[in-house]
Amino acid sequence: MENNRSSQKRKLKNDIVLAVVIVVIAMAGLLLFNFLKTPGDFVSVKIDGVEKYRYSLSENVDTVIYTGKDNKQENRIVIKDGKASVVSATCPDKICVGHREISMVNESIVCLPHKVVVEIVSADSGAKEPDLVV
């Protein structure tokens, strides 16, 4: 009888240990999942404020965005190694070309003369990222 009770106690203890272990693993998994999520998921290209193109930040892209009358204004956008940049443009100030490569969510490159915005957006807006980088 005594034996039985102590073995039941042991079982109970094991069950609790198992429960705690499973919960801890689940929590750790979730944390890891949240942590490993890539910071920037997509490259959004907006023309005059409206999204026209969207690329995955993980793909390799080399494309020219045409804007303006007769589509004569050009911004060449390159996405490589998880970073996006404007490598050449026909705008007068070339501020977009001089801008650093972007990879973090809510980082953006603006070409004012062509009204083009290249921005990193996340699929999950709950990520802890800056609302703006200025």
Next chain:
Amino acid sequence: MKKVISLFLCLTCALLPLLTFSSCSVDAPEKFKAYYFDYFDTATTIVGYAKNQQEFDAVCEIIKGELEFYHKQYTIYNSYDGINNICALNKTVNGAHKELRVDKCIIDLLLFCKQLYTQTDGQLNVAMGSVLSIWHSYRNEGMDDPAKAQLPPMDRLKDASLHTDIEKIIIDEEKQTVFISDPNVKLDVGAVAKGYAVERVVQTLIGEGITGYVLNVGGNVRTIGSGNGTPWQVGIENPDTDSEQAYIELLQLEDKSLVTSGNYQRFYVVDGKNYHHIIDPETLMPGEKFLSVSVITTDSGYADGLSTTLFLKDFRDGMELIEATEDTEAMWVFPDGTRKYSSGFKAFCQ
């Protein structure tokens, strides 16, 4: 007992996902963004939390209307029918400026500028238009045709600098008129007007009970309230554009303005050297003391004016000015990348 434990396990497994996705509840405000390109010769970003797209759009319409109004009033480059704006004040007829009746918002702006002039010992001078317009045209020509880019001749700049006396701008508050008594003195409100306009727009929004928005007009950031209960996260871009690090500080802002004056955005290149747009009234050349200076304070117009001032002032004098001013913090980035902060700046950093 076993049953209790397995029930507990099942419940935990069932509830865990709920815990992580709790942010998706139906009533929670969503985050929206809008972009405009037509005001103050720069790009405007609006970020805000609203129940739905319609609510956000309605707020954006107010902001757009206000920005357009102030843009037309404060621009030095365009004149509009029926508006006596800053550009109109700069025009001369038969070799003299005209006394013009202007909108109250211009009187307010110019009074604010005169106050800043005194407070900054003349470093922030909106009567520098004659000097700045020379730089403006050389910069534009240099950007259009980089091979022929040139610096403005110093004697031309020096001649122009003889006509930068802010006392020549005569404001009659009662008659609501402005008159520039020296035909060669020109207004350039570029260092202040954008921020000042943003502050007025924001005051309108606050008056309407709107909160949970950020206006970014060409790097002139003004936050209204918080971002859905947590402070807005605003990164300050790394002036070193070759660096891997995107931003050098991540600030938490609530009901505050942040303005950065830097040498790394608007510039042109002559003989391999960059010449940016913030001109020192003493040397008549672009300021070279810092890569950038950022200012945090409540009023956006004040932040705008101060960041330009600090960019040109010696570090010590600038620090003295900031420490003597309430609710105002600053960060200086030196050419070698070193950063220095006023006493309360770090409280905004993560």
